[in-house]
Amino acid sequence: MEKFVVVGGNRLKGTIRANGSKNATLPILAATLLTGGVCTVNEVPRLKDVFVMQELLTYLGAKTNFEGNTMTVDCSKVQSQEISEDLMRKMRASNLVMGPLIGRFGNVKISYPGGCNIGSRPMNLHLKGLATLGANISEKFGYISASAKQLTGTVIHLDVPSVGATENLIMAAVLAHGTTVIRNAAKEPEIVDLQNFLNAMGAKVVGAGTDIIRIEGVKELGSVIHTVIPDRIEAGTHMVAGAITNGDVVVTNVIPEHLDPLIYKLREAGVRVEVMDDSVRVQGTGVIKAVDIKTMPYPGFPTDMQAQMMALMTIAEGTSVISETIFENRFKHVPEFRRMGADIRLEGHTAIVKGVKRLSGACVEATDLRAGAALILAALAAEDGTVLDNIEHIDRGYERIEKKYNALGARIIRVNSQ
Ligand SMILES: CC(=O)N[C@H]1[C@@H](OP(=O)(O)OP(=O)(O)OC[C@H]2O[C@@H](n3ccc(=O)[nH]c3=O)[C@H](O)[C@@H]2O)O[C@H](CO)[C@@H](O)[C@@H]1O
Numbered sequence: 001m002e003k004f005v006v007v008g009g010n011r012l013k014g015t016i017r018a019n020g021s022k023n024a025t026l027p028i029l030a031a032t033l034l035t036g037g038v039c040t041v042n043e044v045p046r047l048k049d050v051f052v053m054q055e056l057l058t059y060l061g062a063k064t065n066f067e068g069n070t071m072t073v074d075c076s077k078v079q080s081q082e083i084s085e086d087l088m089r090k091m092r093a094s095n096l097v098m099g100p101l102i103g104r105f106g107n108v109k110i111s112y113p114g115g116c117n118i119g120s121r122p123m124n125l126h127l128k129g130l131a132t133l134g135a136n137i138s139e140k141f142g143y144i145s146a147s148a149k150q151l152t153g154t155v156i157h158l159d160v161p162s163v164g165a166t167e168n169l170i171m172a173a174v175l176a177h178g179t180t181v182i183r184n185a186a187k188e189p190e191i192v193d194l195q196n197f198l199n200a201m202g203a204k205v206v207g208a209g210t211d212i213i214r215i216e217g218v219k220e221l222g223s224v225i226h227t228v229i230p231d232r233i234e235a236g237t238h239m240v241a242g243a244i245t246n247g248d249v250v251v252t253n254v255i256p257e258h259l260d261p262l263i264y265k266l267r268e269a270g271v272r273v274e275v276m277d278d279s280v281r282v283q284g285t286g287v288i289k290a291v292d293i294k295t296m297p298y299p300g301f302p303t304d305m306q307a308q309m310m311a312l313m314t315i316a317e318g319t320s321v322i323s324e325t326i327f328e329n330r331f332k333h334v335p336e337f338r339r340m341g342a343d344i345r346l347e348g349h350t351a352i353v354k355g356v357k358r359l360s361g362a363c364v365e366a367t368d369l370r371a372g373a374a375l376i377l378a379a380l381a382a383e384d385g386t387v388l389d390n391i392e393h394i395d396r397g398y399e400r401i402e403k404k405y406n407a408l409g410a411r412i413i414r415v416n417s418q
């Protein structure tokens with residue numbers, strides 16, 4: 001078990017590069033299962049979740065090679081086979097192998113990936129969509145089986161714009177017979193990246209980035225070389241790091257448009273944000289004003305930035321109202337912030353954050369990935385030292401975050417604790 005010891009109070013200054021997007025990489029790696037060709041994927045972040053996806057692909061018979069930030073995957077020898085609980089439970093996003101496996105092989109059996117710390121995260125929309133495409137679905141003893149002689153294109157209307165369901169259904173439909181239309185699809189940039197990856201393999205997908213996606217089935221897909229988009233959530237976290245320490249931070253390798261909801265909120269909060277072609281500069285102005293936040297599907301304010309923004313609001317002037325509308329249990333960081341002196345009241349899915357002058361260091365726990373990142377941010381701004389436990393959650397989504405922040409003037413030490 002490892003912990004972070006964070007010595008707060010240093011202004012972060014300098015340039016920091018965001019990696020390729022975790023949430024774009026995971027479906028893209030799952031999509032390599034759709035072809036017998038060789039897929040080369042650049043800008044793959046070296047994260048725990050990515051290693052789990054690599055392990056899953058290898059288990060299914062793929063040959064993978066991961067050097068630097070490039071992964072090559074050869075799925076020519078892959079067979080669809082039952083994936084057991086121990087592998088599926090390692091990561092929620094394991095469910096993304098479902099669409100490609102049924103699409104290419106006509107059958108898939110996986111253990112339920114289960115819920116997680118931020119909510120119950122059901123799979124009903126994935127399964128309903130696959131059934132609409134013609135799959136027979138059964139659920140028994142925590143396993144989901146789906147099979148179909150040939151999936152057939154159809155119209156699927158999603159009750160809510162689920163990112164994962166949209167991705168799984170696109171991947172299932174690319175080799176289906178005929179045309180599939182997904183309505184009320186999720187519009188996240190990661191779905192556009194998946195579309196670009198699939199089309200480069202020979203698929204015919206249009207509409208990603210809007211709420212109607214049209215997929216014309218093709219007979220087979222081939223080899224591809226693709227570069228993953230920058231991670232807007234990692235970049236956003238670094239931007240808040242600049243703001244919360246009253247620093248001056250340039251974040252490179254970003255697509256600024258993907259950061260719009262955050263850029264506008266930070267400006268509203270009194271932080272200076274300058275947008276360049278593929279970088280953003282965040283400068284503290286000595287004042288942080290309270291702003292209200294409501295998480296929404298893209299292009300709304302991302303739920304994956306809610307905890308980090310709450311960290312900033314804990315030391316804002318005034319009272320901020322933060323509403324979480326995507327996940328029912330994504331306020332587990334609140335008691336941890338309170339340990340650091342934050343003044344936060346919870347009313348259902350809303351947090352009322354009354355800014356305090358200063359946070360103080362404490363022993364706190366990362367309850368999930370973004371909660372952990374948010375606690376690092378709070379600790380950077382706090383008086384005294386903070387000890388942050390359960391940092392394996394943070395390693396799921398940030399590659400050696402302490403190294404990156406220390407290069408900007410932070411003091412974060414990774415320690416082994418038994
Ligand atoms: C690997 C990855 O890309 N993860 C992201 C993805 O997760 P993920 O794809 O799991 O999130 P979804 O978009 O599916 O979830 C959105 C909402 O839909 C609900 N839902 C989802 C599926 C379903 O079958 N039934 C159902 O009710 C969920 O409970 C949640 O309330 O999008 C989330 C929302 O932007 C992000 O927080 C995650 O970081």
Ligand SMILES: C=C(OP(=O)(O)O)C(=O)O
Pocket residue numbers: 023092093116118304369370397
């Ligand atoms: C919730 C997240 O990821 P996942 O969907 O993989 O749990 C996240 O990246 O913040």
